[in-house]
Amino acid sequence: MLRITIEPVWRFHKEESPQSIVVMLGVLSEIGKTGKITSAANDAHLSYRHVWNLIEQWSDFFGVPLVETRRGKGSRLTAFGEKLVWAGERMQARLGPQLENLAQELATEIKPFLQQRPSVIRVHASHGFAVAKLRELLDREPGIGVDLRYVSSQYSLASLAQGACDLSGLHLPRGELRAQGILACREWLDPRHDRVISFVTREMGLMVKRGNPLDIRALPDLADGKARFVNRDHDSGTRLLFDQLLASHGLDETRINGAQQIEFTHAAVAAYVASGMADACFGVEAAARQFGLDFIRVLTEDYFFVCRQSFLDTEPMRRVIELMKGREFHEAIAALPGYQPAETGSVHTVREFLDRVDTGA
Incomplete structure (x- = not known):
């Protein structure tokens, strides 16, 4: 049976600018859990360099760092980075079942049009x-x-x-x-x-x-x-x-x-x-x-x-x-x-x- 997943996108805007940025909270969450950017990159199926560039872009956008690197000790989230991760976890805990219900409704509606039943x-x-x-x-x-x-x-x-x-x-x-x-x-x-x-x-x-x-x-x-x-x-x-x-x-x-x-x-x-x-x-x-x-x-x-x-x-x-x-x-x-x-x-x-x-x- 077809399975549909609905996932929210965290897009941040600034009132004074048309610029916006999408923050991948899963990347930050993985860094928080493991202390390793390499682990976050592997989890997101991205290169280390790309993930590091994303982190720098996010930090530049907000004007505060999201991740701190420590020589020989890996990386860790800043207080601001942790706050974003917590916001994402609360959102997933709150909306996850409702999004699953919506996805299931859509799957049920389109099922009659599919050959495999x-x-x-x-x-x-x-x-x-x-x-x-x-x-x-x-x-x-x-x-x-x-x-x-x-x-x-x-x-x-x-x-x-x-x-x-x-x-x-x-x-x-x-x-x-x-x-x-x-x-x-x-x-x-x-x-x-x-x-x-x-x-x-x-x-x-x-x-x-x-x-x-x-x-x-x-x-x-x-x-x-x-x-x-x-x-x-x-x-x-x-x-x-x-x-x-x-x-x-x-x-x-x-x-x-x-x-x-x-x-x-x-x-x-x-x-x-x-x-x-x-x-x-x-x-x-x-x-x-x-x-x-x-x-x-x-x-x-x-x-x-x-x-x-x-x-x-x-x-x-x-x-x-x-x-x-x-x-x-x-x-x-x-x-x-x-x-x-x-x-x-x-x-x-x-x-x-x-x-x-x-x-x-």
Whole structure:
């Protein structure tokens, strides 16, 4: 299946001049990670001389250096160069899933005009590291295309009920909030025709700056107003879970400094904290580790997929189940911080599923 990638271009302009310049933030990011311009050049498939000329052009345009070279010690980003890289990482974390959705919409629209038409599985699921890994492995499978749209659990179940997708993502917290999660999804599940597939577990909690300078240990520590918080968007399942946690602790959101500041993915809130614009956020452990943050576990979530029995019996879906059960996928999930396979690929009726989750099994 045709795969489309939409990538932003960072073009800087000066008001007093028609001159503009495109900065390749990936080059700067690679220098920041490795301290080597040669590594950045290889990563960008450019010559060392060309990359060095670009860096000089960027520095001349801004009037400040972006990279410092140290004899015998390689290169490093200046404070300004680091700020540009952080801006790029925040942008990618914030807009990445939305750009993927737009690219997928375009691919779906032009597919009827193409000669090769593989079996396409339409997946609606909340954005997460395990879902992205599943899609990555499915993209390698010949004869199967994946139409993945990132939406909340509630919207994904509604999409399945309305026939707008084939596979719907669903995540439920363990513990005292389990019953609320079940109540929200029960109305969309059809016991006659739906089947539930076990997927993974993931750890949810607070992400704070490395070393936890504000000594944040639990949700009530956010309510004194000292920590600057960044929240998830209101339509996300993680925001719903966070609001339920606040209610269970008797905490008033208005007492949290920055609770109305929102970002749209786990990675986006983590990047916001890592860049120094906030002190804490709530999300998955994998996002915290990705951006070098400390993580304070609050609860574990179970992630499932739901599909129709009729679709479960199709050849493409049988291959998906095989991939979920395979060693490569299990190893990939085990490598994600805070994620674990959990009877991955096991299929349950809705009644079996509700009996299991009601008891916390």
